[in-house]
């Protein structure tokens with residue numbers, strides 16, 4: 001996999017600190033799973049985070065602080081969300097391992113919903129102010145021109161697209177903030193399938209699209 005577009009330092013730092021939303025964390029983990037470059041930078045981000053923590057003035061701890069932490073760990077160990085997730089085998093070579101935990105079928109067999117002809121989506125329904133979805137765009141089609149109220153992360157799983165920022169192929173990630181307005185066009189002979197996580201709703205440029213936005217669920 002020849003990955004050319006990577007995660008921003010800021011995104012890696014926030015991810016390392018555990019402060020990204022579930023959807024964005026899933027996307028970052030899915031990129032890192034296949035990107036040796038970002039695996040290396042992630043280790044650096046964790047080292048920097050650890051060094052910063054050591055720099056902080058020590059806080060006075062209650063005498064039984066350690067016992068409290070141990071008790072907490074013990075309590076959480078029994079609850080389902082703290083258990084190590086079962087390692088599901090990816091059903092589809094195009095699905096990175098972290099994402100495979102959320103999908104029960106290969107990409108072609110998922111319950112895709114048509115937004116407009118040639119553009120289909122699957123909402124992972126992870127909650128939060130933004131959204132986490134798979135988008136499937138037929139060759140030659142584009143997503144309407146839009147900017148962002150917040151951040152948008154896109155990971156290409158299959159196919160490719162081009163926009164004002166360049167060409168993005170399988171494994172590449174587009175890490176966009178609200179300064180960027182773009183119109184991705186699916187530009188290879190197969191559907192472009194990508195995982196997209198936002199932390200706020202998108203902002204479309206055209207009036208017509210803005211009018212239908214609540215109905216098409218973007």
Ligand SMILES: [Zn+2]
Nearest residue numbers: 006007035038
């Ligand atoms: Zn990378």
